[in-house]
Amino acid sequence: MKELFDKLGGKPVTYVLGAVLLAVLVDWSGITWRMEQMVVDTELRLVRAPVAGDIAIVAIDEKSLREYGPWPWSRQLYARLLDHLQDAGAGTVAFDILFADPRRDDAEGDQAFAEAIERHGRVVLAMSSDRDISSGTVSEILPRPLFARPAAAIGHTDLPIDQDGILRGVYLQAGSGAARWPQLALAALLLDTNRKIAHLPGHESVRGGYQGQGRWIRNHRILFPFSSESNPVLAFSFADVVEGKVRKSLLAGKTIFVGVTAQGLQRLFLIPGGGNWLMSGVEIQANVLSALEQDALLTELRGWPRWIVLALLSALGGMVVALYRRNCVTKGLILGLLVTGGASLILLLFFGVITPTIPMWVSLAVMAFLANRRQVLYLQYSSGRDTLTGLCNRRSFEEHYQRMWRINERHQRPLFLLILDVDHFKRLNDAMGHLHGDEVLRKLGAYLKSKTRRAGDRACRIGGEEFAILLDMDEPDMQRVHGYAQQIVDDVRDLGISYSDAGQDYCLTLSIGCASMVPGESSTPDALFDAADQALYQAKKAGRNQVWCYESDKQPAAPNAVEDKLYGQ
Ligand SMILES: Nc1nc2c(ncn2[C@@H]2O[C@H](COP(=O)(O)OP(=O)(O)OP(=O)(O)O)[C@@H](O)[C@H]2O)c(=O)[nH]1
CATH class of the missing domain: 3.30.70.270 (Reverse transcriptase/Diguanylate cyclase domain)
Structure with a gap:
């Protein structure tokens, strides 16, 4: 065994192949998932991008609550908002608000809103889901038909949270039984550009249509760079827009997301990048649309492409460790970590590709440890050897x-x-x-x-x-x-x-x-x-x-x- 270790440990190919196999194994096992996410989150900090200038939020904020009283308000106000936006020449308006139930005390308001939707012609409404706790089935909650009929499109607002409580990406399609509803931002994009997207981006986890009644199906997960704290999405107070306090030129030509940002009324999402930066759902929708518009999606490698990139990068790191295996293993390890980390960073910054870094680093650390062990054993061995004959001294x-x-x-x-x-x-x-x-x-x-x-x-x-x-x-x-x-x-x-x-x-x-x-x-x-x-x-x-x-x-x-x-x- 010692001789085999000795023989194999002397060859660079051992370190290259060892690093590759171990990296793939660690990645496949998923044991480093949490650590991996921490690295990805740190990397995502570097790729933050401002939201495109043709996207704005009309926010139901504290100021609007002071102006119009407790929320929800009469839907008359949304009708006024739509008319104002239309007048200002704004583009598609997507409501990140669910209008599922009638306001029995305000049928007039509902009617006015429905008519404003019709007049506007480019309104996207939100649908949502409801899980029945006893049966576990998920049903869809759609906007009431009075609004859904005149709406130009309906989009889902499902924002998935990862195991560690962070929202890193969204699904472009979701629905109960089949993923038939586009994400709200995607619905707005399709409407705005009148585009038909032949191949939706993102990871296609579900193929085919109907997947079973009562199951919430998600498909086409995308990752994207979030906007930074210093560059938030352009937002106007709902009250300011409705009261005509926002210049029309600021609204003209923009895709508008309407949603709640006032504290205590909305759900906040922890987004990647360290710290405790929280985003409201409507801000996330604006970010998704911006990334889709600018084709600025990030690619999370899966399957064979993932193994191949992982193998290539860890082979590179393994080569560096092998190069320094005799003189200075620590230097080899540090260089190997820098080379692989640098390569993943380049892939992310220039190609938007997220590579698994931790499995590579784990495998390099193990290879460096083995190189070090071998070196120690070799020194122990050679100090007791006669240099001419190789017999013991x-x-x-x-x-x-x-x-x-x-x-x-x-x-x-x-x-x-x-x-x-x-x-x-x-x-x-x-x-x-x-x-x-x-x-x-x-x-x-x-x-x-x-x-x-x-x-x-x-x-x-x-x-x-x-x-x-x-x-x-x-x-x-x-x-x-x-x-x-x-x-x-x-x-x-x-x-x-x-x-x-x-x-x-x-x-x-x-x-x-x-x-x-x-x-x-x-x-x-x-x-x-x-x-x-x-x-x-x-x-x-x-x-x-x-x-x-x-x-x-x-x-x-x-x-x-x-x-x-x-x-x-
Ligand atoms: N080439 C070589 N010769 C060595 C080495 N170490 C010692 N010698 C030589 O070995 C020889 C030993 O000579 P002697 O001690 O006289 O012994 P011998 O000639 O073998 O005669 P006997 O032992 O009596 O049969 C000397 O000439 C040394 O120089 C070595 O590492 N390499």
């Missing part, structure tokens, strides 16, 4: 030696140590050069590593051309160890590393001294080392290219007793 060998000594002492098991020395290595160096000598040592290192595969086994380069092997044997038996060492001697000879010196050909050989001891109070790690060294000395003395062993019984093993128990080939 004397320091880490000694640590391992001491550890194995303690373990075997607990279990009262013998420990086997082999010391290996290349024969006449000076002669090889002199004949072939130091670099060639290095290459030979490297080859020997690789071979010895392949001979030490058990967890407790360790091969190490303890000096120039001197190696040591510590063996962890299941069945402690010096004969087997002798056979093992002899195999090494034979294999090295069979490697056929040959060289000539002074006209004579030589083949590289090894000598090995083996020793074993049961760790205990009377035997020490140094004693075992000395014993193996003595055995090696004997092997050299006896002509090299051979194995000599020293085997202790469980008695104290004084170094001077070593030779008594030595045996060779």
